[in-house]
Amino acid sequence: MNKDTEITNLIDAYLKGELSSSELSDFQQKRSSDPAFDLNVVEHENLVGHLTEYGKRVRLSSEMNSIHDEIDIEALKREVKPELPIVYRLWNKYRVSTAIAATVAMIAVFGTLFSTGYFSEVISTNYTQMRRELNSIKRSQNALIKNINGKPGRGPVNPGQFGGTGFALSSNGYVVTNYHVIKDADSVYVQNSQGEAFKVKQIYIDPTYDIAVLQIIDPLFKLASLPYTFKKSAADVGQGVYTIGFPRDDQVYGEGYVSSRNGFAGDTVAYQVSIPVNPGNSGGPLLDGKGNVIGIINGKQKFADGAAFAIKSSYILASIDAIPQDSLVNKLALGRRNMLTGLSRQDQIKKLEPYIFMVKVY
C-alpha cells in the first residue's frame, strides 16, 4: 500500500472513531503541523458527510416506501374524498371557463335582443294600448255605408290601417291624440262624426307622455268655440267620468269613475279609470260630469277587469306649453269657457259630438 492509501485509511479510522488515544494524539499533532494533511482531512470529512447524508436519506425513503406499501390507499382515498363525484371535480376544474362562456352567452343574447329592438317595447305585455287595427271587413262596411249615405268624403277612399280617437284642442283645427296611435304613420287623417275626413300634420309629439298634437291642414276648417275646458288640478278618486271614442266607426259613449290616482304599475303620469274601453278608444277625452277634460284614454291592463288608464290633463297642457308658439301658423287657444256645466249628459254628448274625431293612420 502506498502512502496516500495509508492516509485515507487513517482518516477513515479517525472518522469511525477506531483510533486509540495515542494514535489520536499523533493524528491531531499531524493535523496542526501539516496544513496539506489538514486540508485532506477536511475534504475527506466533507465528502463522507455528504455520503452519510445521502445514505440516510436513501434509507429513510426506502423505509417510508415499505410503510407506504402497507397502506390501503384505495380505502384511504374513499375516506378523504368521499363526497367528490366527477361532476364536482369537473366543475372545480372548468368553473372559470364556464363563467366566461356564460358571460359571453348572456352578452350575445341580450345584445341580440337589444339590437333587434326587443327592449324598446318598454310597456309591459300586460298593458294594451287601445288603438284599433282596422281589418278589411270593417273597411268594406265603411265604404258601403258611405256609398249609401252618398256623402262626398273629402278623405281618401282607402281607409286607415290603424284607428284611434282624437279631440279638438281649439276651434281652428288643432287635435290631440295618443302618440302610439299615430307613430310610424305615413299619413294621418281625422274623420268627424259626419264621416268627413281631413288630412292632418303632426305639430308635436311626446312619446314619454304618449301625447301627439295634430293640426288639420285645411285652412278653411273651423269649429264653433270649444264647449269644454282642461282641468289643471288632479281629479279625485271616485269621481264619475265618461269618454267618447271610436272603437268602431261610430262614436261610442262609455261611463265610469276614477279608480286610482296612479296608472299602470304606479305610473304617476296616468289615472286608473274603471271604464269600458276597447281598441280604438285611445286618444279619446276623459271628461268629468261638469265637462272638464281630465285626461286622455291611452290603454288598459290585460287580464284585469275595468282597469283602463288615462294620461292626466296636466300633461296635455304641459305638452301644449312645450310647443313653440312661433312655429304655429294659427294660434292654439284652448277653450276658456265651459258650456257643458249644468247640462244633462245627453245634451253634453250632443255638444261634444263635432269635437271628437276618429284618427286614421296609413
Next chain:
Amino acid sequence: MRKEVKSSVPADNEIILGILNDSKEILNRLYQTYFPMVLQLVLNNNGNEDDAKDVFQESVIVLYNKVKSGNFELNSKLKTFIYSVCRRLWLKRLNAQSRNVRNIEDFSEFIPVEDDMEQHEEKDRQFTMMEHALKQLGEPCKTIIEDYYLQNRSMQEISEKFGYTNADNAKTQKYKCLQRLKKIFFQS
C-alpha cells in the same frame, strides 16, 4: 376548509424523540397519522395518490433534516408544520406544471415555511449531486463505497464479498474509488 381527517395522534415530542433515535416505530406512526391529511390535500387539488406520496415523503425528509440538524425548535404543531411544507411543495409542483393554482383548497391552517424550504432545497441539491456522482462512479466502486461508508461493513467483509486476496488490496481499491468520487462530486 372542510372536514379534517381524524385519527389518534402521537404526541409531538414523542415523534421528535423518535426521529432523533431513528425509531422505525415512530416513523411508521408518523406516516400513518399524517399521510391521510396530505392525501386529502393533494387529491382535492388536482393531484393523484402518487403525487401525495412524493410530497409527503419529501416533507418527512424536511422534518428529519430539521430535527437532526440539532437546532430544532417546534413553534407550531407538528401537524401544521407538515401540512405547511406539503402545501408549499405541492403549490410548487402545480406551478411547475403551470396549472391553475389561483385557489388551492385548504383543509388545515398553515404557517410560512420559506426558510425551511430554502434549506431543504440546498440539501436536495446536494443529494441529487451525490446520487449523480455515485451513478457516474460505476461498479464495483459504487458498491464498495456504499458498503463501507453507508452500511458500515468492515474491509474484511468487503474483500471477501468482492474476492480480493486480502484486505489491503480492498483498501487500495477503496482509496482509488474514493479519490474518483471526490473528483466527480466536487467538480460537478
